[in-house]
Amino acid sequence: xxxxxxxxxxxxxxxxxxxxxxxxxxxxxxxxxxxxxxxxxxxxxxxxxxxxxxxxxxxxxxxxxxxxxxxxxxxxxxxxxxxxxxxxxxxxxxxxxxxxxxxxxxxxxxxxxxxxxxxxxxxxxxxxxxxxxxxxxxxxxxxxxxxxxxxxxxxxxxxxxxxxxxxxxxxxxxxxxxxxxxxxxxxxxxxxxxxxxxxxxxxxxxxxx
Numbered sequence: 001x002x003x004x005x006x007x008x009x010x011x012x013x014x015x016x017x018x019x020x021x022x023x024x025x026x027x028x029x030x031x032x033x034x035x036x037x038x039x040x041x042x043x044x045x046x047x048x049x050x051x052x053x054x055x056x057x058x059x060x061x062x063x064x065x066x067x068x069x070x071x072x073x074x075x076x077x078x079x080x081x082x083x084x085x086x087x088x089x090x091x092x093x094x095x096x097x098x099x100x101x102x103x104x105x106x107x108x109x110x111x112x113x114x115x116x117x118x119x120x121x122x123x124x125x126x127x128x129x130x131x132x133x134x135x136x137x138x139x140x141x142x143x144x145x146x147x148x149x150x151x152x153x154x155x156x157x158x159x160x161x162x163x164x165x166x167x168x169x170x171x172x173x174x175x176x177x178x179x180x181x182x183x184x185x186x187x188x189x190x191x192x193x194x195x196x197x198x199x200x201x202x203x204x205x206x207x208x209x
Contacts, residue, residue, distance in 0.1 A: 028149035034156050034199035035187075038143035042195035047081075048109040049191055055098040057088035059191050066091050079188040082131040089125040099125075106138065110194045115141035118174065136186035137177045139195045144173040152176050154184065154198050 032038070049059045058065045064075040064084035073091075075084040085102065092098050099120075107116040115138040124130045144152065155166040169179035187196040 028147075029151040029153070030144075030147065030149040032152075032154045032198055034154075035197050036154070036199065037197055038139055038195065039146065040195075042193040042197075045110045045195055046192035047194055048105045051101045051105045051109075052088065052098070055088060055092040055094060055101065057084060064191075078190040078192075080128075081189040081191055081194075082128040082135070085131050086125055086128040095125075106135065106194065112138040112142045112194075113145075115139075115145065115173070119177070132186070132189055133181065135189055135194050136184075136196050137181060139186075140180065140184070140198070141173045141177050142195075144176050152180075156199070 049057070052058075056067050059078075062078045064078070064081070066073045066075065066084060066087045073087055075087065089095060089098055103116050103120055106112050106120075107114075112135075118141060119134045119138050122130065123134045151168070151170045153166055153168045167180060167183050169176040171179075184198060186198055187193065189196060
């Protein structure tokens with residue numbers, strides 16, 4: 001109904017002739033409600049944890065173990081994957097190897113492809129928040145690049161107490177990601193969810209929080 005309303009109110013918004021929900025000035029316009037996936041379901045594209053095990057990071061059930069022997073640190077929640085990656089990076093002596101293995105599984109197993117090369121260097125492994133931020137944005141980059149729309153909007157429909165909040169960005173995948181950095185909120189990362197949902201839930205993480 002919201003999309004219909006926009007098409008009725010704004011003269012430059014029309015039905016899409018391509019993959020987008022609507023068209024803005026003749027260009028595809030993608031709109032997402034709260035908690036929307038960006039493409040396929042995330043669980044179908046897990047991180048291959050075996051690629052990280054040689055660097056001291058293992059998944060044990062719903063927890064992560066970092067280190068070897070008696071010097072093991074446990075991260076007790078699978079949704080604290082960004083923290084586990086930060087601790088593993090700090091713990092390993094082969095930081096370049098760890099980063100290469102992480103890039104490999106994000107690009108090929110999670111399926112972020114070229115988005116990994118575009119954004120990976122923005123990660124500060126001493127700060128789990130930037131790991132959360134940039135991997136979440138890789139997913140957005142991948143989605144925009146795949147669907148080739150030029151305009152993107154996410155709104156808070158579906159949130160209890162939703163007030164009509166929205167975020168908008170347009171242009172290339174790089175433009176859209178850069179515009180939403182520090183504004184968009186995403187679900188927390190886990191080993192089997194590095195394609196997080198976008199939205200406005202209080203449990204979602206703000207990029208600059």
